[in-house]
Amino acid sequence: MNNVPTNGDVMKSVVLSAIGEPSEVLKCIDRPIPEPGRGQVRVKMIASPINPSDLMLTRGRYMVKPEVGTSLGYEGVGIVEKAGPGLLGKYMAGKRVAVLNAAGGNWSEYAVLPANRVVPVPKDLPDEQVASFFVNPATVLCMVREVLGVRRGDWILNNAAGSSLGKMIIKLGKRDGFKTLNVVRRESLIPELKALGADEVLVEGNGSLSESVARIVGQGGLKYAIDPVAGQSGTDVFESLSHEGHMLVYGTLSGQPLTISPRPLIAGKRLEGFYLGHYMQKRPLWKNLLLFKEISRLIREGVLDTPPGPRFTLDQIAQAVVAAEQPGKDGKVLLTIS
Numbered sequence: 001m002n003n004v005p006t007n008g009d010v011m012k013s014v015v016l017s018a019i020g021e022p023s024e025v026l027k028c029i030d031r032p033i034p035e036p037g038r039g040q041v042r043v044k045m046i047a048s049p050i051n052p053s054d055l056m057l058t059r060g061r062y063m064v065k066p067e068v069g070t071s072l073g074y075e076g077v078g079i080v081e082k083a084g085p086g087l088l089g090k091y092m093a094g095k096r097v098a099v100l101n102a103a104g105g106n107w108s109e110y111a112v113l114p115a116n117r118v119v120p121v122p123k124d125l126p127d128e129q130v131a132s133f134f135v136n137p138a139t140v141l142c143m144v145r146e147v148l149g150v151r152r153g154d155w156i157l158n159n160a161a162g163s164s165l166g167k168m169i170i171k172l173g174k175r176d177g178f179k180t181l182n183v184v185r186r187e188s189l190i191p192e193l194k195a196l197g198a199d200e201v202l203v204e205g206n207g208s209l210s211e212s213v214a215r216i217v218g219q220g221g222l223k224y225a226i227d228p229v230a231g232q233s234g235t236d237v238f239e240s241l242s243h244e245g246h247m248l249v250y251g252t253l254s255g256q257p258l259t260i261s262p263r264p265l266i267a268g269k270r271l272e273g274f275y276l277g278h279y280m281q282k283r284p285l286w287k288n289l290l291l292f293k294e295i296s297r298l299i300r301e302g303v304l305d306t307p308p309g310p311r312f313t314l315d316q317i318a319q320a321v322v323a324a325e326q327p328g329k330d331g332k333v334l335l336t337i338s
């Protein structure tokens with residue numbers, strides 16, 4: 001935000017004081033309120049979630065290395081309170097919007113960003129759902145419906161199924177008619193995931209995953225898998241796929257690499273990475289508008305809704321980031337801003 005014009009007033013904002021452990025290096029400071037330039041809007045932030053990618057970025061383990069002094073927070077909900085010159089910004093003024101801030105800065109009282117990065121949302125969606133409107137819901141729909149093309153009756157293996165995103169996959173399966181074979185690392189999650197509509201739930205480390213998968217899926221084998229863990233867990237998932245199976249790896253929660261022999265790849269198994277940021281850049285605007293509409297509909301239906309978790313203020317950022325990574329935490333941690 002250096003060299004950005006300001007109005008002389010100050011706001012609270014969470015910034016990165018160094019690359020390192022989030023609870024130590026994320027600081028809530030006062031900084032000038034930025035003014036929107038041409039084609040930009042200023043959003044008064046209401047709330048913003050803490051996602052795993054925010055914490056990976058803070059530790060310097062994400063796709064891009066952040067600069068010290070950077071303000072964090074990539075999605076959230078707020079109200080457009082000022083527009084710079086330009087028609088789109090004027091149209092957005094006064095609207096409650098999902099804030100898709102590719103440059104970061106939503107963990108602040110005000111965020112300035114391009115007007116085409118805010119999405120007006122239906123009035124009946126609660127703030128806590130709009131706060132997580134985009135990253136997980138869009139990833140679920142793009143991976144399952146567009147990239148893999150999972151159809152009614154197909155099985156998909158869903159690793160780390162107890163995550164916010166994993167639960168969305170389970171509920172989408174129930175709605176769209178595909179079957180979910182879910183893998184978790186704690187037995188206590190089984191009743192909850194079954195209640196959401198999980199067809200099968202396996203606990204990591206309870207015997208051979210390949211054998212369990214073969215027994216459950218039966219003839220033809222497993223065609224689809226999605227994995228945000230990598231390491232031994234993701235490697236086991238890859239090995240449990242059929243010869244022509246297709247796996248998307250979309251996270252690195254274990255921090256460990258996959259260990260994969262090239263032979264199955266040569267023979268036709270597919271392993272592919274998925275990153276929403278890159279995927280969205282390749283799509284035309286009309287497709288994204290349809291996606292936003294579908295996300296609103298499926299949040300309203302209770303399919304792509306985010307389980308709410310503990311709430312913290314910007315000043316409590318150190319406690320908030322610890323809560324966001326607590327094993328067995330309940331729901332998505334939210335920073336409530338105004």
Ligand SMILES: NC(=O)c1ccc[n+]([C@@H]2O[C@H](COP(=O)([O-])OP(=O)(O)OC[C@H]3O[C@@H](n4cnc5c(N)ncnc54)[C@H](OP(=O)(O)O)[C@@H]3O)[C@@H](O)[C@H]2O)c1
Binds near residue numbers: 051052136160254
């Ligand atoms: N590639 C993309 O474009 C994209 C987009 C969106 C999300 N993602 C990824 O999707 C994943 C889930 O995101 P989220 O927001 O749904 O997360 P979340 O709600 O914060 O949940 C994290 C989950 O991961 C589990 N977990 C953490 N470390 C693990 C490990 N080493 N082994 C197995 N499970 C582990 C936790 O299990 P417990 O419940 O047992 O603690 C928890 O259920 C993240 O990796 C995120 O980066 C990627």
